[in-house]
Amino acid sequence: MRSLYQMAFDFFEPEPRVLISAPVQKTDLPKISESNKSAAIDLYAQAAPKSIANPVSISVSLGSVMTPVRFRHPRANRESRLCDALVGYEFKRGQRRTIGFQVGPDGLVVSAPKWVPLREVEAALQEKAIWVLRKLDEMREREQRQTSARIDWRDGVTLPFLGDTLTVLLDPSHAFTTVGGGRTADVLRIGLPVNATPEQIRDAVQAWLMRQAKQLFIERLNHFAPQLQVQWRKLSLSNAGTRWGSARIDGSIRLNWRLIHFKLNVIDYVVVHELSHLRVMDHSPRFWDTVRSVVPDYATLRGQLKDDTVPLWA
Numbered sequence: 257m258r259s260l261y262q263m264a265f266d267f268f269e270p271e272p273r274v275l276i277s278a279p280v281q282k283t284d285l286p287k288i289s290e291s292n293k294s295a296a297i298d299l300y301a302q303a304a305p306k307s308i309a310n311p312v313s314i315s316v317s318l319g320s321v322m323t324p325v326r327f328r329h330p331r332a333n334r335e336s337r338l339c340d341a342l343v344g345y346e347f348k349r350g351q352r353r354t355i356g357f358q359v360g361p362d363g364l365v366v367s368a369p370k371w372v373p374l375r376e377v378e379a380a381l382q383e384k385a386i387w388v389l390r391k392l393d394e395m396r397e398r399e400q401r402q403t404s405a406r407i408d409w410r411d412g413v414t415l416p417f418l419g420d421t422l423t424v425l426l427d428p429s430h431a432f433t434t435v436g437g438g439r440t441a442d443v444l445r446i447g448l449p450v451n452a453t454p455e456q457i458r459d460a461v462q463a464w465l466m467r468q469a470k471q472l473f474i475e476r477l478n479h480f481a482p483q484l485q486v487q488w489r490k491l492s493l494s495n496a497g498t499r500w501g502s503a504r505i506d507g508s509i510r511l512n513w514r515l516i517h518f519k520l521n522v523i524d525y526v527v528v529h530e531l532s533h534l535r536v537m538d539h540s541p542r543f544w545d546t547v548r549s550v551v552p553d554y555a556t557l558r559g560q561l562k563d564d565t566v567p568l569w570a
Contacts, residue, residue: 327344338381338388346366348366349368357387360395364392409461417444417465428449465513469514473491476527484549486507501527511526522561
């Protein structure tokens with residue numbers, strides 16, 4: 257019998273879509289003794305993503321009650337205690353066959369069929385409490401990396417470009433205007449005065465990067481489409497926060513221009529991923545076999561796409 261619920265956590269859906277049926281073993285649950293309360297406090301304080309949690313003060317009363325850490329989705333409409341954490345999550349009902357858990361930048365979203373009672377939703381959530389908290393912690397770490405990678409827009413700022421480091425220099429004598437610049441080796445010269453505002457520098461660099469991205473994406477789409485025996489018809493650049501690409505059955509492809517920060521082989525994986533959808537419009541085993549036929553090491557590249565730090569544009 258197939259399990260009632262499933263989980264998701266990635267920029268692309270898991271490979272392949274798997275229904276979770278194995279029950280949680282008792283050994284999987286943390287055993288917190290009275291003497292280890294302070295350690296538990298530290299554990300769940302660290303597990304609270306700043307961008308998806310509204311942390312409350314942590315304290316141990318004179319009795320045995322511990323105030324839990326809160327993880328709260330901005331659209332939370334239900335709350336559950338998972339281990340020693342309070343998780344406020346967005347709960348949705350819809351036309352579906354399983355209970356689904358998804359952890360994203362905002363927090364936890366739980367989706368359930370209309371006919372499933374709340375007690376079964378809560379039971380499924382408790383069974384996968386460790387998974388949920390681990391994914392919330394992974395999202396916290398990602399947010400912290402992105403925050404630390406926030407770009408200080410000034411003369412001499414550095415940023416990743418195709419996996420290497422690019423230094424931005426302001427050069428008012430440069431022939432390019434504020435919407436672009438010229439690159440020589442690992443230096444990008446922008447035709448802006450030395451007293452340009454951070455917003456002007458950011459916009460000029462972004463415009464240049466977007467032009468480079470579109471040119472490169474077209475080249476890579478044309479390179480891989482014949483290998484997959486598909487034909488793409490339109491390319492659009494996106495600026496999505498957590499989605500690197502998408503494809504439509506009519507041959508339209510959308511790719512996130514910020515992929516230009518990654519190495520070429522990672523970009524190629526995303527390009528092949530989207531082109532493969534023109535043959536298989538889902539994430540079934542047949543889809544991943546299609547990706548593998550062109551990019552055998554796609555799993556490693558997919559991991560780099562998740563783990564590498566991308567500058568926070570703000």
